[in-house]
Amino acid sequence: MDPVRDLVVVGASLAGLRAVEAARRKGYDGRITLVGAEPHLPYDRPPLSKAFLDEGTTPEAPPFRSEEHLREELGVDLLLGTPATGLDASDRVLEAGDREVRYDRLIVATGAAARTLPGTEGVAGVHALRTLDDAVAIRTALDAGARTVVVGAGFIGSEVASGARKRGLPVTIVESLDVPLTRSVGPDAGRVCAELHRANGADLRLGRGVRELLVADGRAVGVLLDDGTRVDADLVVAGIGVVPSTGWLRDSGIALHERDGALLCDATLATSLPGVYGAGDVAYWPNPLFDDQLMRLEHWTNAAEHGAAAAAHALDPAAAVPVASVPYFWSDWYGHRIQFVGVPQADEVVVLAEEPYLALYRRGERVVGALTVDRPTQIMKLRKLVSQRASWTEAREFAEGLPAVRAPQRTR
Numbered sequence: 001m002d003p004v005r006d007l008v009v010v011g012a013s014l015a016g017l018r019a020v021e022a023a024r025r026k027g028y029d030g031r032i033t034l035v036g037a038e039p040h041l042p043y044d045r046p047p048l049s050k051a052f053l054d055e056g057t058t059p060e061a062p063p064f065r066s067e068e069h070l071r072e073e074l075g076v077d078l079l080l081g082t083p084a085t086g087l088d089a090s091d092r093v094l095e096a097g098d099r100e101v102r103y104d105r106l107i108v109a110t111g112a113a114a115r116t117l118p119g120t121e122g123v124a125g126v127h128a129l130r131t132l133d134d135a136v137a138i139r140t141a142l143d144a145g146a147r148t149v150v151v152g153a154g155f156i157g158s159e160v161a162s163g164a165r166k167r168g169l170p171v172t173i174v175e176s177l178d179v180p181l182t183r184s185v186g187p188d189a190g191r192v193c194a195e196l197h198r199a200n201g202a203d204l205r206l207g208r209g210v211r212e213l214l215v216a217d218g219r220a221v222g223v224l225l226d227d228g229t230r231v232d233a234d235l236v237v238a239g240i241g242v243v244p245s246t247g248w249l250r251d252s253g254i255a256l257h258e259r260d261g262a263l264l265c266d267a268t269l270a271t272s273l274p275g276v277y278g279a280g281d282v283a284y285w286p287n288p289l290f291d292d293q294l295m296r297l298e299h300w301t302n303a304a305e306h307g308a309a310a311a312a313h314a315l316d317p318a319a320a321v322p323v324a325s326v327p328y329f330w331s332d333w334y335g336h337r338i339q340f341v342g343v344p345q346a347d348e349v350v351v352l353a354e355e356p357y358l359a360l361y362r363r364g365e366r367v368v369g370a371l372t373v374d375r376p377t378q379i380m381k382l383r384k385l386v387s388q389r390a391s392w393t394e395a396r397e398f399a400e401g402l403p404a405v406r407a408p409q410r411t412r
């Protein structure tokens, strides 16, 4: 195989950055080009719906690494504010702006874009939350005391609601499911999460949808729900999921998932095109820890792990191994930390403690998941059990022995 001289990473965020760092750590000394659509240096997204929305703090998202570190220490050619627009796989050329960038290996880490409410483009006061620019707009509205409607009681929408309630602002959450978060954590834990909203004064409208956005003089002034109720609002935040950012790959011949257009990778994160790998929120891969279940996760830890693995495999395919990973995410609402490891599709979910909450998820004779609220030091022990394919009996005994101590919350 020819030596690798040009590694190109598309997507200058978490997975892309971790790919760059891993490549250098592995001793790769060829050229690295990092191509990003946003003008910003890679920055961390989780704080955008948490501390970033707090009153009285400085509204900035410090980059993961300084420009000097990226250019000088990691030796990266940065092409920021330059979305990739196409890929010619036969000549191994990436098109980005007016540039053509040659690659020996390419890592696609373009993540996902927030889904927006249809027909609301250009209406002031309506936002989704994916980027730093989105977060600045939402924070500015909260600073002005916005009455807030959140559409979708998923994790990001719920964190925005929590941020608004922390400031004492009125918040209505509109959710089409009868129990929020059922797909992510199952119905029992979904009910526990819903209770946090109610206990903190958010008006949670379950089983409801938005029929119409109400607009006056180009600004949102409220929403009309599908039961005919009107809710006045100055800020409407859509937390209704994401669309994988692969539009630029449409004519490249790369295999994409027929349902959502995300990248289809094999167990080593290789795509269907030679020399091209996927990583992070944009990529499906069969996870050997869960019977090769095809997964696409929208979790920080997975993006970081994928980025490092994709770079290692791209540079040394002969040494590539299947990426086996236990999904993990956290979310912070109203001063509580919710954490989940594993998969929610289970034969049985057993609640071992209500306060602080602890539930285990069983599939067959094996533990496949765990959810905790306010037990931040315990979740990684449970993750280890899932990764070791521990038996249900062993996991249950272990979890029952955990102390019911509410640990202080870490905020990031």
Ligand SMILES: Cc1cc2nc3c(=O)[nH]c(=O)nc-3n(C[C@H](O)[C@H](O)[C@H](O)COP(=O)(O)OP(=O)(O)OC[C@H]3O[C@@H](n4cnc5c(N)ncnc54)[C@H](O)[C@@H]3O)c2cc1C
Pocket (backbone or CB within 6 Å): 010, 011, 012, 013, 014, 015, 016, 035, 036, 037, 038, 045, 046, 047, 048, 049, 082, 083, 084, 085, 109, 110, 111, 112, 129, 130, 131, 156, 245, 248, 279, 280, 281, 282, 297, 298, 299, 300, 301, 303, 328, 329, 330, 331, 332
């Ligand atoms: C507000 C918010 C809060 C979150 N909170 C949590 C949390 O509490 N816990 C948790 O586990 N996870 C959380 N996440 C999820 C986590 O941040 C993501 O899983 C992670 O950012 C994914 O990293 P990524 O690099 O795969 O994709 P992304 O972070 O989406 O980055 C992809 C990058 O690619 C760029 N790009 C897109 N198209 C192109 C193109 N054509 N050319 C060049 N560049 C392109 C994008 O502009 C973007 O910068 C949160 C996400 C958000 C948005």
